Structure formats: C-alpha cells, structure tokens
Amino acid sequence: MTEQSAIMDRQGGLMGRLSDALWRKPGLLIFLLILPPALWLGIIYLGSLFALLAQSFFSVDEFSGLIQYEFTLKTYRELLRPSNFDIIIRTVVMAAAVTLGAAIIGFPVAYYAARYARGKWRAIFYLGVMLPLWSSYLVKVYSWKLILAKEGILNWLFETLRLGWLLNAYLAIPVIGGNSLSVSTTGTFLVFLYVWLPFMILPIQASLERVPLSMLEASGDLGARPAQTFRHVLLPLALPGVIAGSIFTFSLTLGDYIVPQIIGSSRRFIGQAVYAYQGTAGNIPLAAAFAVVPILLMAVYLWIAKRQGAFDAL
Amino acid sequence: MPSAIRFSGVSRHYGNVKAVDGVDMDIAEGEFFAMLGPSGSGKTTSLRLIAGFEQPTAGDIHIFGHVAQGLPPYKRNVNTVFQDYALFPHLNVRDNVAYGLMVAGQAKAERYRSAERALDMVALGGYGDRKPSALSGGQRQRVALARALVNEPKALLLDEPLGALDLKLREQMQEELKSLQRSLGITFIFVTHDQGEALSMADRVAVFNEGRIVQTGTPEDIYYRPEVPFVADFVGSSNVLPPEIMRDIRGVDAYGALRxxxxxxxxxxxxxxxxxxxxxxxxxxxxxxxxxxxxxxxxxxxxxxxxxxxxxxxxxxxxxxxxxxx
Missing domain, CATH: 2.40.50.140 (Nucleic acid-binding proteins)
Known part of the structure; x- marks a missing residue:
C-alpha cells in the first residue's frame, strides 16, 4: 500500500475538479447560485419599475398630447385633482376593508387549522384553502358574477327565504349599493375578499403554529379570561402573520384592475386608472404617478406597523 | 391541618388511555408535596387537573374546600410554573411578572411595584426591562416563579421546573425553592421524575405509576419502607427480592426490599x-x-x-x- 491510501484517489474529470473548487470556496457557490435571480430582480424587475417611476416626473403637453421629458411635479399635482383623488381614496378604503374582512374571517380558520386540525383534517384544510388558487382567476371572478347577478343564486336564496326586501333595502343604500350585487361596490368587496382570503389565512396559520399551547395556558392560569388572552397574548404573537397576510391582501387589492372591471359599479380603482392612462389615453406619466401611490401607501403602512411593534414577536 | 387539594376517585381518560385512573389524595395547607413517577405515570395530568387545564372524567376535586371541576383556570387561585416556563416573548420581564395583576385590572404604578418586589424576592431586581430571550435558563425559571407568586396564590404548582437546568443550578434552585416555601408558607405541589429531588425537597411524596398513586408518605417512608416493589425499585433503587426467595430466607410470602x-x-x-x-x-x-x-x-x-x-x-x-x- 502506498502512503496515500488514507486519502481516496481524486475523482478525475472536469466535474470532479469543479466540485473540489466549489467545496474549497463556498462563497463562490453562493455567488453563482444568487447571480441569476439577482440579475432578474435587479435589472429586469427593479430596473423596469424604476424606469416606470421615472416617467411619473415627466408630463404630457395638454395640446399636443406628447410627453415632455423634463423634470416636473405637475403630474403629481394632477393626482390631487378631485376626480383622481377620489379614485385613490376609493381604492384605499376598499383595500382596507378587504384586509380587515379577510383578517376577521381568516383568523378563526387559521386558528382552527393551527390548533386542532390533525392528519386528515389538516389535509382537507390545506386543500380547501389552496383549491381556489388552482383554477383561473378569471373563471372565479366570472362565476362570482353569476352568483351575484340578479338572476343568480344569492338573489334566489334571499327571495326563497322571503328576505328579498332586505337585499333590496341594502342595495338601495348609496355608494355600497346598486342595481344588483354584481354591479355594486359590495359585490367588488365580496369578490376581492374571496380571491385574496388564502393569502391572509396561510401566514396567520404559520404564525399561530409557533405559539406554544403553554403560552395560552399560562395566560389563563394567571387569571386572564379568554378575551384577555386573545388581546394580550394570542394576537400580539400572531401579529407578524396578520401583518404578512395584510401586506398581501392590501397590496393585491390596491393593484388589481380586473375584479372592479367585471364586478361593481362604474367608479374606477387605481388599477383601472393605470390601465386606462397607459393604454388608449397615452398618458404614461399620469399612469406612472398612479402606480407610485400603492408603493408609497405600502411603505407608510409597513413603517407604521413597525413603529407599533408589530414585528417585535418575530 | 386543613386540606388544600383533595382528589376523590379522580380519573382522566382519553378514550382507552387512562392517564389518571382513580386517584385519591389529600394535600394539606402549607405542605411541600411532590408527585413523583416515570413519564406517562399521570403526575403531570394530575397537576393539570388542579390547575384546570384538564377536566376529570370521573371523581371530585376540591381546592380549599370548593368543588373545582367545571371551573376554568382563570377562576382558580392557584398558579403554575411551567416546564418550559411559558414566558411571553413579546413582553419584558416586568410586564411578564405583572401580567396577572394587569389582567386583574390593577393600575400600572401599583402592579409594577409588586412586580419589582417579586423580582427582588427571586434575586432578579433590576432585570425588569429585559426581554425573556435575553435571560439564561436559570433566570427564566426565576421569572416564571416571580410571575406566579406575585398573584399571591394559595397553592403554587410546579411542573418539572428544574428539568431544563444543569446539575449545579438544579441543586441550588432546590434549596432556594425549599426556603422560599418555608418563608411564604403556601402550599407547593411539585411534579418530578427525579426521586432525589422529590426526597430532598418534599414534606410528603406521592409515587405515581400507570395513572395511579402506588404509595404516599414522607420521604423516609418512601425510601425505607416501600409498600410495593415499584416504589422500592423506582425510588430507592433498592434490591427487590421476590416472594419465592423471601420464603426461603425469611419465611414470609411477600416481596422484600433491601437497600x-x-x-x-x-x-x-x-x-x-x-x-x-x-x-x-x-x-x-x-x-x-x-x-x-x-x-x-x-x-x-x-x-x-x-x-x-x-x-x-x-x-x-x-x-x-x-x-x-x-
């Protein structure tokens, strides 16, 4: 036997030498793995985003309709015009309502899944939450149009229960009502709530799974009623999950332009405004300025959440 | 002495699993009582029955003369020190200790004063601003103790509180717990699988096996006068002589124990x-x-x-x- 018998013979070939080199320099491996996604995110995604945002500092000449490539805040002033500002307010209120609704509906579901669902029920829970995500978004929205339509099942249900008057009274309320649910702001809200709900449930469930049962027992042991345990222990510990979920529901609602176009009144949302201005209207600067609004809103929202200690339990 | 906790034929069954099966015990006021047994013997479930985290499937539990079954944990004047301490990670040490007083509606200044006193008692004065994550295992243990004691419970329940500490710290905490109990004079009920811990700290020990109490007595009783082979083996690590041999060497038809x-x-x-x-x-x-x-x-x-x-x-x-x- 030779002296080198304690060490295996080198695996020959290019791949062998490459493996050895990467083993000796783990940093190189990380660099090679990170490079493609970094290029993708950095150049293609962030780059085009900033290119779009830069457009918002240009303006459109009112007579010729041509874009003037000069720095100006004129476009942002245009955002504050009542007709445009209404769109922003409407969208923000809708996003906040959808987020709040999703949190209220999603929390008990997530709590059940995290605390009680085991084995088969756990599988059924995941299937139930994820299944709607498997089918096309458009299919879901159009099926909701059928559900909410005047000839739809919801109307039929109210009529059958002899509660048609109640639905009609509700639809008579200005702003949130309309001719039928499918052309009302309430309809838009319901469909938003449905399509974004899984994005709220899953993060809350993940954060609740990390709360040990003894934490809740300790709270009760120290004299806290269930409502106090929820307020002082469960909610603070689940808050990072709720915030994560609300980032999804809030930003997805802020940017969506398909749901309000198919279901709801003719009053526009930010997404529709962006779509309209960058398309037929050819007003790229105003479209870009509208696109900046959700980004700013999310930044402010996260900043407030952080200030309020929402991420302290992380 | 008046009774602090009384179990009368208490059972806790989960389907076919008999976690606690017909337990009778009477813990006196002011006593340091240990529940000793291997894992799965029903000692922790018994403690949870006292705390109110579990409800008995049969039998009666009296806590200071009051019927306890059906009462939620937050309506019982007993407090628990958890095995994993269960400190609230989002609250600092002071707010953790003051939690019981906070949910009881006590004013901030007043409850913080009480929390400081309780922290002084466990030698953690000045640690109020820290988060539990910044403390060592022994310090967390003391915070858990202070958090329970600040509510002035009539009985303190301790679920393997020293299990996560290293040997030296454990011995030190054993002595501290013992002197704390003496100075406060309240009932301590202590769950452990460590016979040395039970014998050195407790006034009386109940030995659990398979959901039942096999013997209750003073540490000396348990150690020198085991009533059943299980106690001789588990507690004293005594030699157990079967009846066949006892007949030959002693002339009695019973098990023998020899240290x-x-x-x-x-x-x-x-x-x-x-x-x-x-x-x-x-x-x-x-x-x-x-x-x-x-x-x-x-x-x-x-x-x-x-x-x-x-x-x-x-x-x-x-x-x-x-x-x-x-």
Missing amino acids: PEAVRRCDAGHDAWVRNVSFLGASTRVSMQVHGVAMTMLLPRGAEIPAVGSTIQVCWQQDDLHVMSR
Missing part, C-alpha cells in the same frame, strides 16, 4: 456471583447475582473490591430487609 448500602461482604452468608463493578467516587457499586436474582451492593471507600466473575459471600442485617405490605 444496596445495607448489603456488605462477610465470611459466611449468601453466595454472590459478581457480574460488574462500577466506581462511583464516594462508593463502588457491585452488581451481583444472589439466589438467581440481580442485586446491587454499595461498598464504601476503602473496602476490598471483588473481582468480576468471582463468587463472594454477602450478608445484611435482618432489620434492613424490609418486607413489603403488598
């Missing part, structure tokens, strides 16, 4: 075949085969150590061979 330190070498006694010898420091443990039964002997320092595989003679005092009642 290893009571066995010694002699010139004419019982034949013992030496299987193994382990050096323990202060003494040497000899594993042997006597009358076909495995037996251990503890030899003091300086005694002659037998060779493994040899046959020696061993004796014991007649009084040291304890005859078990069951």
Whole structure:
C-alpha cells in the first residue's frame, strides 16, 4: 500500500475538479447560485419599475398630447385633482376593508387549522384553502358574477327565504349599493375578499403554529379570561402573520384592475386608472404617478406597523 | 391541618388511555408535596387537573374546600410554573411578572411595584426591562416563579421546573425553592421524575405509576419502607427480592426490599456471583447475582473490591430487609 491510501484517489474529470473548487470556496457557490435571480430582480424587475417611476416626473403637453421629458411635479399635482383623488381614496378604503374582512374571517380558520386540525383534517384544510388558487382567476371572478347577478343564486336564496326586501333595502343604500350585487361596490368587496382570503389565512396559520399551547395556558392560569388572552397574548404573537397576510391582501387589492372591471359599479380603482392612462389615453406619466401611490401607501403602512411593534414577536 | 387539594376517585381518560385512573389524595395547607413517577405515570395530568387545564372524567376535586371541576383556570387561585416556563416573548420581564395583576385590572404604578418586589424576592431586581430571550435558563425559571407568586396564590404548582437546568443550578434552585416555601408558607405541589429531588425537597411524596398513586408518605417512608416493589425499585433503587426467595430466607410470602448500602461482604452468608463493578467516587457499586436474582451492593471507600466473575459471600442485617405490605 502506498502512503496515500488514507486519502481516496481524486475523482478525475472536469466535474470532479469543479466540485473540489466549489467545496474549497463556498462563497463562490453562493455567488453563482444568487447571480441569476439577482440579475432578474435587479435589472429586469427593479430596473423596469424604476424606469416606470421615472416617467411619473415627466408630463404630457395638454395640446399636443406628447410627453415632455423634463423634470416636473405637475403630474403629481394632477393626482390631487378631485376626480383622481377620489379614485385613490376609493381604492384605499376598499383595500382596507378587504384586509380587515379577510383578517376577521381568516383568523378563526387559521386558528382552527393551527390548533386542532390533525392528519386528515389538516389535509382537507390545506386543500380547501389552496383549491381556489388552482383554477383561473378569471373563471372565479366570472362565476362570482353569476352568483351575484340578479338572476343568480344569492338573489334566489334571499327571495326563497322571503328576505328579498332586505337585499333590496341594502342595495338601495348609496355608494355600497346598486342595481344588483354584481354591479355594486359590495359585490367588488365580496369578490376581492374571496380571491385574496388564502393569502391572509396561510401566514396567520404559520404564525399561530409557533405559539406554544403553554403560552395560552399560562395566560389563563394567571387569571386572564379568554378575551384577555386573545388581546394580550394570542394576537400580539400572531401579529407578524396578520401583518404578512395584510401586506398581501392590501397590496393585491390596491393593484388589481380586473375584479372592479367585471364586478361593481362604474367608479374606477387605481388599477383601472393605470390601465386606462397607459393604454388608449397615452398618458404614461399620469399612469406612472398612479402606480407610485400603492408603493408609497405600502411603505407608510409597513413603517407604521413597525413603529407599533408589530414585528417585535418575530 | 386543613386540606388544600383533595382528589376523590379522580380519573382522566382519553378514550382507552387512562392517564389518571382513580386517584385519591389529600394535600394539606402549607405542605411541600411532590408527585413523583416515570413519564406517562399521570403526575403531570394530575397537576393539570388542579390547575384546570384538564377536566376529570370521573371523581371530585376540591381546592380549599370548593368543588373545582367545571371551573376554568382563570377562576382558580392557584398558579403554575411551567416546564418550559411559558414566558411571553413579546413582553419584558416586568410586564411578564405583572401580567396577572394587569389582567386583574390593577393600575400600572401599583402592579409594577409588586412586580419589582417579586423580582427582588427571586434575586432578579433590576432585570425588569429585559426581554425573556435575553435571560439564561436559570433566570427564566426565576421569572416564571416571580410571575406566579406575585398573584399571591394559595397553592403554587410546579411542573418539572428544574428539568431544563444543569446539575449545579438544579441543586441550588432546590434549596432556594425549599426556603422560599418555608418563608411564604403556601402550599407547593411539585411534579418530578427525579426521586432525589422529590426526597430532598418534599414534606410528603406521592409515587405515581400507570395513572395511579402506588404509595404516599414522607420521604423516609418512601425510601425505607416501600409498600410495593415499584416504589422500592423506582425510588430507592433498592434490591427487590421476590416472594419465592423471601420464603426461603425469611419465611414470609411477600416481596422484600433491601437497600444496596445495607448489603456488605462477610465470611459466611449468601453466595454472590459478581457480574460488574462500577466506581462511583464516594462508593463502588457491585452488581451481583444472589439466589438467581440481580442485586446491587454499595461498598464504601476503602473496602476490598471483588473481582468480576468471582463468587463472594454477602450478608445484611435482618432489620434492613424490609418486607413489603403488598
């Protein structure tokens, strides 16, 4: 036997030498793995985003309709015009309502899944939450149009229960009502709530799974009623999950332009405004300025959440 | 002495699993009471029944004279120190300790004063601003203790509170818990699987096995006068002699218990075949085969150590061979 018998013979070939080199320099491996996604995110995604945002500092000449490539805040002033500002307010209120609704509906579901669902029920829970995500978004929205339509099942249900008057009274309320649910702001809200709900449930469930049962027992042991345990222990510990979920529901609602176009009144949302201005209207600067609004809103929202200690339990 | 906690035929079954099965016990006010047993013996479930985290499937529980079943944990004036401490990670030490007073509606200044006093009592004064994650295991343990005691419970429940600490800290905390209990004078109920801990700290010990209490008594009772082979084996690590052998050497039809330190070498006694010898420091443990039964002997320092595989003679005092009642 030779002296080198304690060490295996080198695996020959290019791949062998490459493996050895990467083993000796783990940093190189990380660099090679990170490079493609970094290029993708950095150049293609962030780059085009900033290119779009830069457009918002240009303006459109009112007579010729041509874009003037000069720095100006004129476009942002245009955002504050009542007709445009209404769109922003409407969208923000809708996003906040959808987020709040999703949190209220999603929390008990997530709590059940995290605390009680085991084995088969756990599988059924995941299937139930994820299944709607498997089918096309458009299919879901159009099926909701059928559900909410005047000839739809919801109307039929109210009529059958002899509660048609109640639905009609509700639809008579200005702003949130309309001719039928499918052309009302309430309809838009319901469909938003449905399509974004899984994005709220899953993060809350993940954060609740990390709360040990003894934490809740300790709270009760120290004299806290269930409502106090929820307020002082469960909610603070689940808050990072709720915030994560609300980032999804809030930003997805802020940017969506398909749901309000198919279901709801003719009053526009930010997404529709962006779509309209960058398309037929050819007003790229105003479209870009509208696109900046959700980004700013999310930044402010996260900043407030952080200030309020929402991420302290992380 | 008046009764603090009384169990009358208490059972907690989960389907076919009998976690607690017909337990009777009476814990006196001001007592340091240990519930000792291997894991799955029902001791922790019994503690959880007292705290109110579990409800009995049969039997009655009285806490300071009041019927306890059906009462939620937040309506019982007992507090628990959890095995994992269960400190709230989002609150600092002061708010953790003051939690019970906060949910009871006490004003901030007042409850912070009480929390500071409780922290002083466990030698953690000045730690109020820290988060639990910034504390060591022993410090967390003390915070959990202060958080429970600040509510002035009539009984303190401790679920393996020293299990996560290293040996030195554990011995120190044992003494501190004992002196704390003496100075406060409240009932301590302590769950442990460590017989040494139970014997050294408790006024009385209940030994659990398979959901039942097999013996209750003072540490001396449990150690010197085990009533059943399980107690002799689990608590005293005594040699258990089966009835067949007891008939020959003692003339009684019962199990016998013989502590290893009571066995010694002699010139004419019982034949013992030496299987193994382990050096323990202060003494040497000899594993042997006597009358076909495995037996251990503890030899003091300086005694002659037998060779493994040899046959020696061993004796014991007649009084040291304890005859078990069951």
